[in-house]
Amino acid sequence: MIKTKTYFFIFVIVFALSLSLNFYYLFFHNHKSYISGFSFLDPTISNLEVEDYLEAKNEYTVSYKPLKFEIQEIISKSEGEFGVYFEDLEFHSWIGINETNLFTPASLMKVTTVSAILKEVEEGELSLDKEVFLSQDYVDNKFGELYKYQGSTISIKKLIEIALIYSDNTAVRALHPFISYDRWIEARLNMGLPLVSIEESEKGIELTPKQFSNVFRSLYYSGYLSRSSSNWILELLSESEFKKGIPAGVPDGVTVSHKIGVWINEGETIGSVHDCGIVYAKKPYILCIMSEGVTSKEGNEVIEEISRTVYNYVSNQSDL
Numbered sequence: 001m002i003k004t005k006t007y008f009f010i011f012v013i014v015f016a017l018s019l020s021l022n023f024y025y026l027f028f029h030n031h032k033s034y035i036s037g038f039s040f041l042d043p044t045i046s047n048l049e050v051e052d053y054l055e056a057k058n059e060y061t062v063s064y065k066p067l068k069f070e071i072q073e074i075i076s077k078s079e080g081e082f083g084v085y086f087e088d089l090e091f092h093s094w095i096g097i098n099e100t101n102l103f104t105p106a107s108l109m110k111v112t113t114v115s116a117i118l119k120e121v122e123e124g125e126l127s128l129d130k131e132v133f134l135s136q137d138y139v140d141n142k143f144g145e146l147y148k149y150q151g152s153t154i155s156i157k158k159l160i161e162i163a164l165i166y167s168d169n170t171a172v173r174a175l176h177p178f179i180s181y182d183r184w185i186e187a188r189l190n191m192g193l194p195l196v197s198i199e200e201s202e203k204g205i206e207l208t209p210k211q212f213s214n215v216f217r218s219l220y221y222s223g224y225l226s227r228s229s230s231n232w233i234l235e236l237l238s239e240s241e242f243k244k245g246i247p248a249g250v251p252d253g254v255t256v257s258h259k260i261g262v263w264i265n266e267g268e269t270i271g272s273v274h275d276c277g278i279v280y281a282k283k284p285y286i287l288c289i290m291s292e293g294v295t296s297k298e299g300n301e302v303i304e305e306i307s308r309t310v311y312n313y314v315s316n317q318s319d320l
Contacts, residue, residue: 062088062091062093062317063093064086064088064093064094064095064313065095066313067086067095067309067310067313068095068097070309070313071084071086071095071097071306071309071310072097074302074305074306074309075097075302075306077302078291078294078298078302079293079294080291080292080293080294080298080299080302081098081101081291081292081293082097082098082289082290082291082302082306083096083097083098083099083100083101083103083208083209083289083290083291084096084097084098084099084209084287084288084289084290084306085099085208085209085210085213085286085287085288086285086286086287086288086310087213087217087285087286088283088285088314089217089220089278089283089284089285089286090283090284096209096210098209099208099209099210100208100210101208101209101290102206102207102208103206103207103208103209103272103274103290103291103292104205104206104263104272104292105205105206105207105212105261105274105290106261106262106263106272106274107143107167107169107259107260107261107262108207108212108215108259108260108261108274108276109205109261110163110164110167110172110259111164111215111219111233111237111259112187112188112191112193112215113163113172113175113176113179114160114163114164114172114175114233115187115191115215115218115219115224115225115229115233116179116183116184116186116187117156117160117175117178117179118160118225118229118232118233119183119186119187119224119225119229120178120179120180120183121156121229122225122226122229125180126156126178127156128155128156128157128160129155129156129157130155130156130178131153131154131155132153132154132155132156132159132174133151133152133153134146134149134150134151134152134153134154134170134174135150135151136150137173138150138170138173138174139170139173140169140170140173141169141170142169142266143167143168143169143262144162144166144167144168144169144170144171145166145168146162146166146168146170146171147169147170154174156175156178159171159172159174159175160175160236161236163175164233164236164237164240164259165236165239165240165241166241167240167241167242167259167260187224190218190223190224191214191215191218191223191224192211192214192215192217192218193207193211193212193214193215194207194211208290209276209288209289209290210288212276212288212290213276213286213288215276216257216276216277216278216286216288217286218230219233219234219278220234220278220284220286234257234278235257237257237258237259237277238255238256238257238258240258240259240260242258242260244300244303244304245258245260245273245275245289245299245300245303245304245307246258246275246276246277246279246287246289246303246304246307247307248300248304248307248308249303249304249305249306249307249308249309249310249311250279250281250307250308250311251311254279254280254281254311255279255280256277256278256279256280257277257278257280258275258276258277258278259275259276259277260273260274260275261273261274261275261276261290262274262296263292264296269295270293270294270295271292271293271294271296272290272291272292272294272299273291273294273296273298273299273300273303274288274289274290274291274299275288275289275300275303275307276288276289276290279307279310279311281311281314281315282314282315283314283317285310285314287306287307287310289302289303289306289307291303
């Protein structure tokens, strides 16, 4: 009887020990494997323990909802229509107000044209030193001063600089013949824009602020062009002659690579004013603002106020 009880006691101990080991394996060992098995996530967080992950998450989770409300308040004071897209380039949090509304981009598209030209150069199909004769076909006196030099010759490199720094219409029209149709399609699709022909683009297409932000994201991450070409475009855009709008809303010394677009028909005072680009704050971000039904003065003033509000908000977040 004593021996039977002893065997039973040993059996109970062995069973309990076995159950404990199984419990540990199922709930602790597997859980740890689960923690370290996030193979589809960012490697910098996939192998963190839960406590470390939660601590890291607090550092890269930023709420921009209050900023959205502030921008909406600014826009509500204007009789014009505004579309705004903002994206934090560090953690890719974003907000938008009417960011999917369509606007005529106007001179914003000069960035895409230059990108297609530089891809031709990268592929060996074109040289930056090639001289171009400024014929009557290229002349456009609506924006820029290059039209005054009709009949002269100018290099592709210089045309690019004038097109981006001064937003010169004649310069960009002189670049169009050197872009093949296939390259035009390639550039637009690779930079995240809907497909239209060069002719349709010149007539005035429509894009959303969110769509056009893809162009600056492509340049920032050198997604379509080489690093040297992407950097050169952004460098030229940082030297833009147009200091109103987004640049006016940030402190002196903060670099802004941006492109303006203005579409006001001749004889009218109301139209579209746009400004899109990258602000190289402590935490860089994309800001794309489009408008219609505004004067040039009102459009620039509202864009400046939005820019200042965004910069201050982002700066305060960076200091936390």
